[in-house]
Amino acid sequence: MRPLRGLWWRTFAALVVCFGYQVPAQADATWPATINIGIQKGDPLVALRASGELEKAFAQHGVAVKWMEFVYGAPLVEAINIGDVDVGTVGATPPILAQAGAAPGVVYVASAPRMQKSYGLIVPANSPARRIEDLKGKKIAFAKGSQGHLFVLKALADAGLPASAVQFVYLNYSDARAAFERGFIDAWAVPDPRYADTELATGARTILSIGQLSVPQYGFYIGSREFAQRYPAALRLLFDVLDRQTALELAHPAQTAQFLSQNTGVRLEIWTRALPRLEWGVHYPLTDEVVKAQQDCADLAYREHVIPRKIDVREAIVDIR
Template sequence: MSKNRFFACIRSSFFSRLLMGVVAAAITGTACAAGEAWPKEINLGYQKYGPLIILKSTGELEKRLKEHGVTVNWAEFQFGPPMLEALNAGSLDFAVTGETPPVAAQAAKGSPLVYVASEPASPQGEGIVVKADSELKTIADLKGKKVAVAKGSNAHFFLIQALAKAGLTLDDISVAYLAPADARAALERGDVAAWSIWDYFYAAAEIQLGVRALANGEGIVNNYAFYTSRRDFVEQYPALIDVVLDEVRKTDQWVKNNPVEASEKLAAHVSIDAKILEKALRRSNYGPEPLKPEVTAAQQKIADTLLAIKLLPYQINVQDAVWQPKGK
């Protein structure tokens, strides 16, 4: 072989390999862009109640994702706002909260939050409670009183709406922004007159403290639950999101059909009395589904309400954060 032909062959081989590499990279890039790749891990945020913690206790999600080489990591939070702060910061990939925390999280600068599904309304799962011997009988009686609530939680919006229905605003009461455990203790000590709270804390207060509800969410709020993620994560791994939601759906159906067994299983996992959990589970509704227009509109109402009372820094459009899977 001549010297010139030898180098021509090398050049031809080199450029062929280079072209093949470029094509392979393009194909890989397309696959990743389309979400066909699987991550090494997924980090899920949950609270000490609800379908995600039951799913955690079963290990079914780990079994499902093992074949794809995905490790499942779980992180417990006492309530929604700090969980979604972690999601916004990239520490979580998937989380479930009540209806108000995603609104506040979306308003954070550069928030990557997206809604991926919602659970049906469960208005009975929230209550504004007082001690059994309290002189307070109605929401209107809260005027001038101190009321505990977790700031930015679904119970916060519930309190706002319940007061509005009674012709009051937050300015008519003294608000004590407390996490659930601290709020319960404050009510027991008499440091606050009332407490706006959600299940399971609500059910626990009813059974263990004998509290009385001035109102629950019926006719006041929807009390939806939302599954959220980060836009970058869902766009790269839509198949993974589908798997998680499928396992949640299976768990939901089992809980709906077996509330006693579900409460006992959950009680063993979280060290909470099964009777408390059963009461909470029975007044919850189940089944994750894509956000319907009326659900998105309800979230927008929350955003507009919080903006009007200066609890949001600026106007947001909830629809902008609703994930629209490609091809669906």
């Protein structure tokens, strides 16, 4: 395993030289003593943590890097809210819940590319369901407050169905997987790499991908308003290193899948299936198109009583340029 890892990072280092990678000069900036980063299984920060490259970049400014892993977005938002995490990546739903609820200090600082195939609504291989309309009266599982929450709500709305047409079952990923395999639920909204894992293990079929929704869904990099306003240079450095490394990883999927398998405990065949579907990347500031799509999601959340009040997404954006 070690020789492969060494080969991968020698290759990466050579590619970095070819790309002319340099840490941006920020000599006059104020830097935190530590940057606390929240990650989830399928986001590009996982690979960045394993590489050690971010630590090298921040060491030049005397900044330590601390990582915390979360099962899904809602707990990550709470960690930002209480000050344990400075920045992390989530789907569309968690920051909407934060802004409308008890965590107004959580803000958007960057976006990921539009989600296309990294999130699927799946059914068992022997299910007669071929589209979401076939799930009327059935049980659909997702983690409450996750990206899957709005995915399912929007899918129902696109089909002209009210939320009451199905039964929502709120389960974390491990419980949902067990319920799916035992036939206790009829469908499951799940992201990669758990999505790929379930397909390979059970033969699950996809009846809808998130990119098929009528309104685009995006992932986001979020942080505390205080950190984003005080240390924008730290976030820019994080995103610069992340963006350059992600481009190299996506250009070499076989090596990346091998590297991730060695460093995450997730099998190689799962990463091999998931990587082509993952929308890795980072862009800031948020574009008008992204803001409009997220506002549409927030309005849907209000109409469906997921949040208690209407919100203006723009009020929760910090421009870190």
